[in-house]
Amino acid sequence: MSFLSVSQVSKAFGGARVVDAVDLSVERGMFFSLLGPSGCGKSTLLRMIAGFETPDHGIITIDGVAMNGVPPNLRPTNMVFQSYAIFPHLNVFDNIAYGLRKSGLSSDELRRKVEAMLATVRLEGLGARAADQLSGGQRQRVALARALVREPKVLLLDEPLGALDKRLREAMQIELRAIQRKVGITFVLVTHDQEEALSLSDRVAVMSGGRILQVASPRELYDRPNCREVADFIGEINFFHATVKEVTESSVTVNGGLLGIVALPKTNVAHGITAGDHVLLAIRPEHVGIAPQGLSGTIAAATFLGERSHFHVKIPGRTEPIAVSGQAPAGESVSLEFPPEKLIALPATG
Amino acid sequence: MRERGGVADKGRNVRQGYALLAPTLVVVGLTLAAPLGLLLITSLKSQSGIGFEAGWTLAQYSEVLGRGSYRILFARSVVVAALVTALTVALAYPMAYFVAFHARRKFLWLILLTIPFWTSYLLRVFAWKIILGYGGVINSGLLGLGLIAEPLGSLLYNPFAVVVTLAHAWAAFAILPIYVSLEKIDRSLLEAGSDLGDSKLRRFLRITLPLSMPGVIGAAILIFVPTTGDFVTPELVGGPAGAMIANIIETQFTQVGNWPLGAALALVSMTMVAVLAGLFVAAARAAARAVR
């Protein structure tokens, strides 16, 4: 059994299923993310792991111990709240020491532990600072320190960077990852920011409508999404409708409409697709090439973003423009090619 | 998600919530519902010596609703209470507005405004008797200035004296709620109003006033209700011509000893107050909504 396991967990609020028969397993020491749009059930799932919500069905175990019926204060989990929930009547030191007061530590040990944790989150010397005199980034660090100092088996983070501005958020992402490496505690992060999930995590679960769509490494999620929703949610992607003509040992031949007849490597095709199926061909903008002979169209819009510049190409017979990475070439029209080994085929339904 | 699951878990914790609410509801139920029920029962009886006659009767209600002198008292109570409410709120609004929007030291102003109200209410009312009385502050002042030859006897013992006294006595109940509702108004809304072309007056009528309506309504209720139930002020400064319904109710219970009649009077006046207050709240809300 894995370190943190969620099996068949469901939760409904007033008849609406918020979390629907979710299964998850997270290994010890992993940085795991729950990624999804707001309202997908990810926060509720996190709060069930923390013990703030009770599952209607299903079992959550941590390190082999079932958590059903265990109140939050007795669970080996600690949480970094979205609002940070810094106690406004306590200073930084006392906020961090809050969860240690009962542990029977001598006051010297307690001080040492808190000081060490202040150093870990780079708040040295700020122990006496009042809670209302902290910046957003500092509050986030205090919330993290307060949870980590209890050495939980699982640290839960509910959109911990959502309240920070972009630059600070990016800096904190790097630091969060470094802290996780250092303390070696299992992190479970909830976020709606796909870049954050991809850059921080060892594994990511994509959630939608209370269900888990795919659990994979960031690379795999990007290269081999298992359905249209995941492909759409993670980065930009172009879709083409297609019909499967033939399936062989090594390749799958499809009729891609504007793309013509294309043979894809079998590894690029989702499981369970057979001849005659209606599929979606998907290709990332950076894989679309410019070639003398290809699908020609007119450049509709170009966005300059330095290395992340891209442009949109309008193709006759297709309403949706095609997104292409890179700088737009000179001139109004352009010919595009779609390398078959970069195309992936997804089920057209779901 | 946060909104949904945010506070506490359902089921397990809902029971806890009701448990927290229960003691207050029980106390209120016992001290409010039971006595009011009893009041209703009493009003359907008739007095006989020191007890009640057996059987039920609507005699008290026909007495209360039928007798002309009671009708005058009810009408006067309502008119006086309405006047007191209107005058108190109208006087207090600019004051609250000043503190909320223009005062430099709000804290100091709020303290200054509340201090007069922490003296005994009875003495505040009594003070007006001294001011309006035959040898009182106003008469002595006017005599001293030679503006009048003889003290004015007409200042005291009339409904006017009641209105002025209560407009003073209840002032804090008007200032504080109105101030709170004005203070809550997001200042950027006012800037938006100006930005969209409103003059200061139009901006006040279209934004400030409607948004401060909850405070005005709260103040009006806090003033209207106790005014109708007050017998101290009418007795001290109102005289016979300023007597109100509460004076009669009090007399029925303490001097006359006709409890069923007193109960019926109390219930009728309570219902009247509730209906009028309800109508007022509805009208004020509609007025605030009607502003475009």
Place this chain on the structure above:
Amino acid sequence: MKNRTLLAYACFYLAFLYLPVLVLPIFSFNNSAFIAFPLTGFTTRWYEALADSALQQALVNSLKVGVVTALLSTLLGLLAAKAVTQYRLRGRGVALGMISLPLFIPDIVLGISLLLLLGTIGLPLSLASVVLGHLLICAPFSLAVLVARFEGFDPNLEEASADLGEDRWMTFWRVTFPLMLPGIIASLLLTFITSFDEFLVAYFLSGTQATLPVYIWSQLRFPARLPMVLALGTIILCVSVVLVVLAEKLRNQGVKKPMVGA
């Protein structure tokens, strides 16, 4: 309206508020039993007359009633405010409406209906019955003050405490109580002063144990006793000023501290 016009109005309004109140101390030092101008001379004899045993008993009674009412009302308000702000309860509106109902009922009706109830179940009138009546009047105020305080209270704070290993009881003492303290003190002071000054309900329910307002009312009928009553009023005013300044300070202290996590 222009700032200066408003400022002038504010000053006139203050004068209107203070004029009657200032009459009390003036006549309490006037050496005449008749409360009328012109003033006849300075005396402190009305203050000496305050050493009256009935008055002192009434003062003690009012203090007792005020303290007990303030404690009970604040406790009930605390429980109810927590329930309505932190739990999504069905019938929340009905419960709030019921607790606030006494605000819509004239005090005289509350007084006589409680008088009827006590008479019917045969309980003698006492200070306890006054407390019961005052609870009705004060509970809505406590609830309003404490609900406002709880509404700025991030429920995540209590969850964070549970998450960090504290049970409900310790969470209350380490997080909820200290954060609610300014609200609790404001509620205690507000309800104490409301009860201390309440007359109508006490008039019907105090029986032979007069509270201070009931005592004052009885004295207002005897012209000879009036200057003494004014002396008493002056003292109440001074003590109240101290209390009010204290209460405002505490309230303000609470406002300065942000109550939300973010």
